Amino acid sequence: MKVKAVVLTALNEYSVQEIELDPPKENDVRVRMTATGLCMSDLSVINGKLPMPLPMVLGHEGAGVVEEVGSNVTNVQVGDHVITSFIPMCGECYFCLHQEPWLCTATDLFSGMQPDGTSRVKLNGEHIGAFAALGNMAEQIVCPSMCVVRIDKRHNLEAAALVGCGVMTGAGAALNTAKVKPGSSAAVFGCGGVGLSALQGAKIAGANPIIAVDLNDAKLEAAKDFGATHTINASKDPVAQIMEITNGIGVDYAFEVIGIPAVAAQAYAATRRGGTCCMVGAGSPTEEYKFSALEMPLASKKVCGCLYGSTNAKVDFEKLLGFYETGQLDLDRMQSRTYTIDEVKEGFDDMVEGKNIRGVILYK
Numbered sequence: 001m002k003v004k005a006v007v008l009t010a011l012n013e014y015s016v017q018e019i020e021l022d023p024p025k026e027n028d029v030r031v032r033m034t035a036t037g038l039c040m041s042d043l044s045v046i047n048g049k050l051p052m053p054l055p056m057v058l059g060h061e062g063a064g065v066v067e068e069v070g071s072n073v074t075n076v077q078v079g080d081h082v083i084t085s086f087i088p089m090c091g092e093c094y095f096c097l098h099q100e101p102w103l104c105t106a107t108d109l110f111s112g113m114q115p116d117g118t119s120r121v122k123l124n125g126e127h128i129g130a131f132a133a134l135g136n137m138a139e140q141i142v143c144p145s146m147c148v149v150r151i152d153k154r155h156n157l158e159a160a161a162l163v164g165c166g167v168m169t170g171a172g173a174a175l176n177t178a179k180v181k182p183g184s185s186a187a188v189f190g191c192g193g194v195g196l197s198a199l200q201g202a203k204i205a206g207a208n209p210i211i212a213v214d215l216n217d218a219k220l221e222a223a224k225d226f227g228a229t230h231t232i233n234a235s236k237d238p239v240a241q242i243m244e245i246t247n248g249i250g251v252d253y254a255f256e257v258i259g260i261p262a263v264a265a266q267a268y269a270a271t272r273r274g275g276t277c278c279m280v281g282a283g284s285p286t287e288e289y290k291f292s293a294l295e296m297p298l299a300s301k302k303v304c305g306c307l308y309g310s311t312n313a314k315v316d317f318e319k320l321l322g323f324y325e326t327g328q329l330d331l332d333r334m335q336s337r338t339y340t341i342d343e344v345k346e347g348f349d350d351m352v353e354g355k356n357i358r359g360v361i362l363y364k
Contacts, residue, residue, distance in 0.1 A: 001030075005138035006344050007123060009055045011048045016342055019057065020122040021142045023068070028120065029076060029145045030068035031084070035161035036136045037061035038339075038347045038359040040192065041282060045131060046348070049284050056112045056129040057121055059137030060086040061165035063157045066148070073145040081157060082148040083164045085313045086132035088115070090146050102308040106146060107133045115144055136164075137344065139363050149317050155324075158338075159331040162193070162358055163320050165308075167331065169280060170197025171320060172309015173255055174205055178278045182206030184252035187242055189234070189267045191219035193334060193358040194280060195257040196226045202253070203227035204328050209245060213238045213266075216354050226330060234266075242270040250275060259283030261290070268301065276302045338362045 001021045008014040024030050042058050044050040066080045076082060090096055090106035106115050112129020113119055119127040120142040121135060129135075134143050151160055170193070174180045186202040188195050191214040202210050203226075211230045212223035220231040232241045242251060250272030256264045259281030268291065271277040279289070291303070309316070323329035336356040339347040347359040 001140065003139040004341055005121075005135065006058045006341065007055055007128070008046055008058055012046060014046060014058065016344060017123065019138065021140060022120040022122070024070045024120075024142050026070040026072040027145055028070045028114075028142050029066055029073055029148055030140060030142045031064040031082060031148065032067045032140050033062055033064040033136060033138060033363050034157040035063055035363070036361040037162055037164065037166060037193075038344075038351055038356075038361065039165050040194070040351070041165070042131070042137070043348060043351060044282065050110070050282065051285070052110050052112055052131070053129055055123055056131055057135030057138055058131050060084070060132040060134050061161060062136035063151075063161040063164060067140065070145065075145055076148055076150050080150045081153050081155065081160075082150050083160050083313075083317050084134050084136060084141075084143065085147050085149055086134060086165060087308050087313070088133070088144055088146040089313060099312075101313070102311050107144065137341065137361060139341070149313050151317060151321060155321050158335065158360065158362065159324060160321060161360060162331055162334055163317050166193040166358060167197040167320060167329070167334065168311050168313070168316060169306070169309045170194040170199075170257065171201035171204070171329065172311045172316065173198050173257075173278050173280045173306045174201030174207075174253070176310035176316070177304060177306040178253050178255070178276050180205035180207050180253050183208065185209050185211075185246055186253040186255070187211040187213060187251045187267070187270055188255045188257065189213045189238070189263050190257040190281065191216070191223045192257070195255070196223060196334065196357060198255045198257055198280065199223060199226050199228055200329055204323060207253070211242055211245060211251065219354065222357060225333065234263075239266050239269045246272070252276065253278065255280055257281045261287050264289050268303065271301050273299045273301065276304065278304050278306050280306045334358050335360050
């Protein structure tokens with residue numbers, strides 16, 4: 001089967017090309033994509049910040065309809081509406097068996113290959129990789145069945161697509177990883193799609209105050225709509241301003257969602273003694289976070305990494321869509337602009353320029 005897809009052929013060189021999909025093997029599914037989110041992680045693959053073998057079909061956030069299933073597939077059937085999960089849930093590895101499915105090792109996130117080490121995508125007759133074994137920036141995909149989660153058909157697939165990465169990562173950071181408590185204080189450093197999702201997760205958890213930090217005033221204005229009680233432009237010593245808001249104590253929970261060491265240092269400094277600093281942003285493998293060897297024990301701050309919002313996707317995807325239905329989670333305003341697949345370059349340009357909270361590719 002031939003479909004259109006966004007293919008990265010070299011660093012910073014990508015285009016819409018025709019690819020060929022192999023039929024699903026026994027544990028695969030074929031999904032007709034409805035919507036694909038444009039995520040900063042895709043941009044990090046494009047510019048080499050997240051190194052992956054090329055060529056590769058981009059895209060890892062999205063939702064669609066199952067068109068075909070392999071002979072061993074039991075979790076979904078043809079016609080089901082699904083959200084893709086860039087982390088598989090095999091149910092058999094050490095982490096799945098220990099209730100940590102967001103750490104599942106069934107696929108290598110950075111290889112572009114399926115669990116069996118092969119590809120289902122061809123470009124000019126040669127097999128190539130697909131980001132996270134998905135390659136969601138395509139009209140259709142063939143992926144492992146363990147990477148799709150069935151959702152109720154009453155849900156809007158365009159909104160549901162955002163849950164597949166950015167919203168789950170951000171909201172999950174607050175609800176699952178940090179486990180924000182009602183009445184606690186929180187600060188979110190970075191107000192893109194993941195940051196605003198973390199902010200909404202903190203709001204759902206009952207945090208107050210919720211402080212949004214960014215360099216972009218437009219994003220800070222948007223943060224107010226998503227639940228921020230205070231906004232801080234990071235150009236003016238955000239740590240000092242947070243200390244002023246919290247009477248010199250610092251916040252109970254700080255979330256760094258950009259992956260920049262200097263911002264992580266600010267988030268850590270803004271965290272109160274005994275508080276939790278949650279590192280959500282994916283930085284470069286060549287950069288490091290540094291902490292004072294004396295302050296770390298004396299301040300007793302907890303520093304934790306957060307992958308995919310510590311999610312059990314089979315439960316949490318529907319839970320977040322439930323929050324959406326009750327108005328607690330705003331997914332409609334998160335989707336600030338839609339594009340066709342042929343407009344993907346404009347979508348990434350808009351991302352770089354900070355024009356969108358989340359751009360979304362829609363397919364006919």
